[in-house]
Structure formats: structure tokens, C-alpha cells
């Protein structure tokens with residue numbers, strides 16, 4: 001059993017992930033922005049922690065995450081503008097790293113994005129900025145010295161998971177059900193020996209348990 005702090009608990013991935021973690025026996029706290037979100041989180045078994053990444057500095061986030069064993073970052077600005085992309089997708093993970101260090105937490109899981117998304121198309125400036133910001137956050141986490149996992153899903157579909165994936169250190173670009181992203185995070189959290197890894201994920205043909213087993217370095 002681990003005490004897990006979920007940043008992005010109310011999102012498409014996060015709201016699917018929380019019950020999976022609870023079902024696996026973990027204690028879950030979830031960051032939320034609006035007071036009215038607390039009731040739904042509590043009903044799902046999540047301890048709500050109110051805070052907005054646009055306002056919280058690393059110190060405030062450090063207080064929020066204190067007492068947890070692992071942090072999952074699945075928040076995102078969702079195309080709401082460059083300032084919010086920079087602060088949430090960019091500075092958010094950096095603040096998570098500083099908060100984790102202050103709170104003595106080693107295990108961090110970051111939902112990033114697959115760099116090949118948009119390849120071969122005329123991507124808009126905002127999308128290019130988003131991809132660059134995600135990459136910079138990955139780079140910061142990868143040199144943190146902590147026990148991180150960066151998960152790079154392809155384009156997300158708003159569907160529950162079926163547990164059939166392509167999950168590896170390099171995967172051809174494609175789409176992935178948000179439910180499969182959540183299932184993958186839950187499976188990775190139950191395998192703490194998988195750490196300091198950048199993993200790519202799409203829907204695929206492999207049962208998730210087999211794909212996770214194959215990641216363990218022998």
C-alpha cells in the first residue's frame with residue numbers, strides 16, 4: 001500500500017486512475033481547483049486537496065504532498081493558452097520535483113506526450129509550444145535523480161480502457177484510450193522496480209500485464 005498524491009485527479013486520465021489505485025489498496029489524495037469538486041472526489045474515496053497550479057509555488061505544493069510516497073502528475077492546460085501551458089505543463093512538473101524533494105518523496109510519475117504527435121502535419125503554434133513544453137518538463141524530471149517514470153501516450157481518446165496496449169521504450173505513434181493510460185499508470189505504480197524510464201504508450205495488441213512484465217530489466 002502506498003500513499004499517492006494525484007495532480008490532475010479530476011481529469012480524463014486522473015478520474016479513471018483514482019478508483020484503480022484505491023481498488024489496488026492505495027490511499028489517494030487528489031489536487032482539485034474548485035471547491036465543488038471535493039464532494040465527487042470524496043465519493044470516489046479520494047482525499048481532496050484544494051489548490052491551483054497557477055498560484056501554488058513549489059513550497060505550497062511541498063506542504064500538500066507531505067506524507068505521501070508517490071506523486072502522479074496528469075494535469076494539463078488542455079490548449080487553454082500559452083501562459084497556462086507554460087505554468088501547468090511546464091512549471092507544474094518542475095514544482096512537483098521541488099515539492100517532492102522538500103517532502104522526501106522519491107517516486108514520481110509524469111504523463112507527458114509522444115514527440116511524434118503531429119509529425120507530417122502543419123501543426124499550429126500552440127501545439128508546437130505544448131510539445132516543446134512537455135519535452136522540457138521530461139528533461140527536468142529525467143535529471144532529477146529521483147525514481148521517476150515518464151509516460152508518453154499518443155493522442156488521447158475519451159474512452160475507458162480495455163487493457164490492450166503497445167507499451168515500450170519506443171512505440172510507433174497512435175491513439176490511446178484515456179482508460180488505458182490510467183490502467184498503465186496503475187500497473188506501473190505497482191511495479192516500483194520500474195523507474196528512471198521513459199515509456200511510450202498507444203492502444204495495441206499486448207495485454208497490459210505482459211507489456212509491463214517485459215519492461216523489467218533483467
Ligand SMILES: NC(=O)c1ccc[n+]([C@@H]2O[C@H](COP(=O)([O-])OP(=O)(O)OC[C@H]3O[C@@H](n4cnc5c(N)ncnc54)[C@H](OP(=O)(O)O)[C@@H]3O)[C@@H](O)[C@H]2O)c1
Nearest residue numbers: 008009010011012013033052053054075076078113155156
Ligand atoms: N489530449 C491529448 O491527446 C494528450 C496526448 C498526450 C498527452 N496528454 C497529456 O495527458 C495528461 C492527461 O490528460 P487528460 O486528458 O486527462 O487531461 P484533462 O482531462 O484536460 O485534465 C486535466 C487535469 O488537470 C487539471 N488542471 C488543469 N489546470 C489546473 C490547475 N491550474 N491547477 C490544478 N489542476 C489543474 C484539471 O483540473 P480541472 O478539472 O479543474 O480542469 C484536470 O484534473 C495531460 O498532461 C495532457 O497534457 C494529452
